[in-house]
Amino acid sequence: MDLSWSAEDLAFRDEVRAFLDEKLTPDLRDAGRLMTSVYADHEASMRWQAILHERGWAAPAWPVEHGGCDWSLTQHYLFTRESVLAGAPPLSPMGISQVAHVIIEFGTPEQKEYFLPRILTGEIFFCQGYSEPESGSDLASLSMTAVADGDDLVCSGSKIWTTHAHEANWMFCLVRTNRTGRKQQGITFLLIDMTSPGIEVRPLVMTSGEQIQNQEFFDGVRVPKANVIGRIDDGWTVAKYLLEFERGGTAVAPMLQVMAGDIERAASGRPGPDGHPLLDSPDFAGKLADARIRIDVFEVLEFRVLSTSAAGGNPGTASSMLKILGTELSQTLTELLLEASGPRGRVYQPHATRPGGPVADVVAPADRYLSGEPWQAVAPLRYLNDRAGTIYAGSNEIQRNIIAKAALGL
Amino acid sequence: MDLSWSAEDLAFRDEVRAFLDEKLTPDLRDAGRLMTSVYADHEASMRWQAILHERGWAAPAWPVEHGGCDWSLTQHYLFTRESVLAGAPPLSPMGISQVAHVIIEFGTPEQKEYFLPRILTGEIFFCQGYSEPESGSDLASLSMTAVADGDDLVCSGSKIWTTHAHEANWMFCLVRTNRTGRKQQGITFLLIDMTSPGIEVRPLVMTSGEQIQNQEFFDGVRVPKANVIGRIDDGWTVAKYLLEFERGGTAVAPMLQVMAGDIERAASGRPGPDGHPLLDSPDFAGKLADARIRIDVFEVLEFRVLSTSAAGGNPGTASSMLKILGTELSQTLTELLLEASGPRGRVYQPHATRPGGPVADVVAPADRYLSGEPWQAVAPLRYLNDRAGTIYAGSNEIQRNIIAKAALGL
């Protein structure tokens, strides 16, 4: 038993650190530091992707022949970890970390040849069309129809909660091609060119004022059958592969550690109820210590999943547990950051942040006046947006159902 | 809107206080103060009942003609409140507060004449036979059979979690007289003389070592049909009347206030982790203040139920809410008392307490040596026994089901 990194891993880590020190401009670091959600400023994140691509590190998990890195899972973890600790803006996962893997696994030579290089360069930017107004937690009940007509599938229906649909020029989505049999059958995994006629994108304004999520309306949109991934009616297999296949590259513990550090710095500079630094208030210090302890423990659990996967094993429901713990910890931290920001935590000033999308009727003062400091402008928006953590990617209630069934046999 | 007592109520309260000051001997107060559960030392509680009976206050909620008091619900509440605050040992609820009310409502003249005076004097002491090994939360599924044979019902089966079955000479219970129809039908409310042949009582040893709960085995026990309350097969009606009819006399807030006061005294005399009084430790002080605040709020909710009932209204699911809040608060307080008792909270010395029943293989040292103070001997036993609060009388999960249905229409 051993929790330390090997000498090779440490050498690799230092190489990554050197790269980040050199390439992360102050503006890029700001884009990472002043995020108000898990989504980085789109332009900054694409700029960072280009820099990584230049170094050959844009898609570490891909097979080398497609432009990936010959890294171990541990190295990939270290790369992500160091990127987070250095405050690099995260890349959009939809293309590189998601659809690309199904194209690699199920795609035709033509699909691979067309999409993979363009995803790497950012020329093609994907969004994910899974949820529908009537199909949230119950994804398999989705009803957007795709009717075969010659070489095309004609798509009609609606998708919702589509991140960056505005910025994306392609969508990968699940459509209903067959209504017979179990609801998981008759689903097809389809790539849609967002410039096709008949697609309307409506931005959804969130409580933070941000417009990152969207609803799309598809009215007789013609999509070539050549854009089907895998077989028609067999999309659930493809989607499940995407959900279950552990390919590393996620590092939640470092993100939580960065947040805890930010809170500690913030609380040391703000007054508590008794006028002394908030960090010295026993109540606040106790809550922060409790969160830090949970993060220490979370990191061990994350390491364990990593080493299980690295050994070719299947972490099983441990990933559901990490999803629950990670999102609930993150929400706790946003509460502490909001508390630390004091009365100014109530002030709405997105202009001092780097949101992941446009902001509705934002009121940036002419003189760019900022009440307090940038982190105080981030605090309430981060708090509001982070409520999504326990809702999306399988709500935490769904995750608990999964663990009850798979881990406890209930 | 007004939270204060009327002048008449205050005058009544003073009368009660004067009585308690005079009649509560140190030994009786000990019996109240050193309880390890909601059950008082049997002998002491019967002694207190005799004193109350002498004053005509043993059964305030009964109709005057049967020996009750012409008190308002508010006066009854004040009487209970003052008794609790003064540390009087509570009386067993089974006879006076439970079966007596169904005898008064559904009983024959003979039943009233025989049982009520003897319940008052304590000559007859009842236990409750509801739960069965296979019927806990799902009470209506009970299966102990009573078969008609001439003037008798012949009872066979088992009851469990019967408080003070050892001390009791009568049991009121629910038996199955008919298996056709809904499970709530075919149940009969029956009074059984515990001295009847064919009854075996097996004490259950709890984690506290106490033997208050019992399991009984009934093997062809003959019970005269004259002991049926209400009609045969109609016992569910009687049981529901007992469950739902609000007749006051419960005062949980004062009990919680007494516990909080005990904890505050205890914590002011014990060292905290840093050597200063535990009461000055911000962590402990915060938990105690949080509990006190919840008690303040709980008291308002208890007052509201009281005034609704006093106005002849039905508090509805508010009683389920109070059951949940009261039991969870009580458990929190037992945690704080155990924490305050320090290392000695681990010592098992029931001989320094006044448990509600005999204790299995208790080891009272010859010299009656006590490690620490009596309250430190009480703390762990109280903590263990109080786990029952969220389990019995309709588990808190069942109470939440009730509220979801009745209050939220879910």
Place this chain on the structure above:
Amino acid sequence: MDFQLNAEQVLLRDSLAGFLADRYDLARSREAATSAEGWQPGVWRAFAEDLGVLGVALPADAGGSGGGPVEVSVVAEELGRALVIEPFVDTVVLGGGVLRRAEAIDLLTGIGAGTVRIAPALLEPGSAHTAHDVAVTAHVDDGGWKLTGEKTVVTGVRFATHLLLSARTAGEQRDHDGISLFLVPFDAASPPDGLRVHGYRTIDDRHAADLVLDGLRVPGDGLLGVRDRGWDLLGPALDETVAAICAEAVGCLRRILADTVAYAKERRQFGQPIGSFQVLQHRMVDMHIEVEQAAAAALLATLRLEDGPCERARAVAAAKVTVSRAARFVGQNAVQLHGGMGMSQELAVGHYFKRLTAIEYEWGASDQHRSRYTGLSRATGVTPAE
């Protein structure tokens, strides 16, 4: 022991509720909030003239109906239920509470008439949520005063007719003694010399501002009450303010819980309403229980406001702890049960969640009031009105 509103109070509640149901549309009120005006003056006029809610707690000699804490809480709860952004608590409860104690009858009359609107400039960049933490200074300056320093999150500035300013005239930064209160006529269109105003919106759709006081001159009669004794006016008024905000929160909480239960009955997943899942049922039951506790706590604070300072402060602290806890638990779970829709501006729930989040911290969150409660319980020198 009486938990019933009297006939007048019921009438007040019903008439206000009826008015808000007819006239206070959530969407329109949000538009007003983001507009240049920042509020709906017509609503305020109706409060004053048609409904008389602005004078509800004013003495008769100020044209008020002489109501007390109960009337204020009745109004505040209805305003919370309709998510009203117009400054009832700032002007009527806080401003009115201070002016009542300063016996400023004319200004009180103006409050009742809707012509006087007060923006409380109490918090400072270095003060957290603690109003007696005052660093702004006031110095005597030929017959008047000269104020220097910074105030932050001053709500209602956009449409205020007066600023209520706290400044230190003696003592250390956090002393309760040595604070003086000033009332300064104000017009956002032309701020006086020596005062810079940086306006912004809050997450709960209020208009607020930072004020930079750079030797702002205030005439001698701008001083409220006695020099250095401002806390005698402000302390009790702040307890009344917190109690009113707790009542407002109860209105928000009842509405957001009702919306959540209704949504859970109608929203279907896995072929059944999500409200049929036991885990969500118990979650809503726990929300319900939190709301009932918040209501009981707000009532306790309301009915203790006219008791002694310790009793009053203890009940107010207990109420704020309870309401802050409920605001977080109920607000967060209302969003959770609404899923993505709960995070959007498309439904009411998101707007109520933001107001409840602001209320959680307004004038101090749970920890602050829990410590205050502890101090009062032990009666260890904590100023009752802290």
Place this chain on the structure above:
Amino acid sequence: MDFQLNAEQVLLRDSLAGFLADRYDLARSREAATSAEGWQPGVWRAFAEDLGVLGVALPADAGGSGGGPVEVSVVAEELGRALVIEPFVDTVVLGGGVLRRAEAIDLLTGIGAGTVRIAPALLEPGSAHTAHDVAVTAHVDDGGWKLTGEKTVVTGVRFATHLLLSARTAGEQRDHDGISLFLVPFDAASPPDGLRVHGYRTIDDRHAADLVLDGLRVPGDGLLGVRDRGWDLLGPALDETVAAICAEAVGCLRRILADTVAYAKERRQFGQPIGSFQVLQHRMVDMHIEVEQAAAAALLATLRLEDGPCERARAVAAAKVTVSRAARFVGQNAVQLHGGMGMSQELAVGHYFKRLTAIEYEWGASDQHRSRYTGLSRATGVTPAE
């Protein structure tokens, strides 16, 4: 990064688990606990002679197998799983940890052989759970020492061969400096002059006692290590002790969770297994998650024991906070889901609940270790080994 036990460790775990499954019956062990003897000497002998678990962490020159923290945690977890009351942690981890640092090879050899059993007399009536809070005094007394004061909850006295006593030889009551450690041969049947023993049972079926030291004489060679520097030995040994107790707790937790899940599948109400109710399913999932966190925290503490004092203490504090939280949540809910049966002695769950309750507080509960963690994180003068 390696989460696998090596082959020897797996062998150790499996042989001990097998032995306990065959030979350590819960009912019989409770009888032994309430008997005059108070334990099962045969089990101890087997630990020493057949299984070698008593020497698992002893150096080779003391006849041990030279194992480290991982071996200790493997043993402790299995002992916890079987609810073993025999004093492995007191004697091998705490006693052994002190004697190892005092280089008392003969006594260590005796521990491994099962012939030396140590009762740690560290806590005092005025010390809470803080071992450096020492009021018992030791004075030089012709060539030896004279100890005066009181110790409480001294576990294992009934069958101990030695007492490990802490006493103050310099400094203030809570100073880490000025504590000296003494090892005193002991036989419960005939306590030495100047020592009164008041024995009792604990809620978790250990035998313990209060010791009244009334000028107890200890020969000069009874001093362990250097005078006044006892904490150099005791501090690190206590961290190892807490880590071992955390591992023991993980064994208890895994068993009580497994019992609860099994009971929920078999117990039927309302015509279905109670394990089919979603609220209880999610409760058990939360118990499962608490157990996994406790296990990860115990592992973290174990693997940090040989790091620097700060790293070690920080990980141990984090582990105790996590394990105490899990012990309470999992223990209480295991009882709740078992209903009345969970409160009785009839099933295992009640016995495990009592041990978990004792563990929650042993050597300090969550608050104490959270403060310690905070102090260490800020590195503000808190002695690492506190």
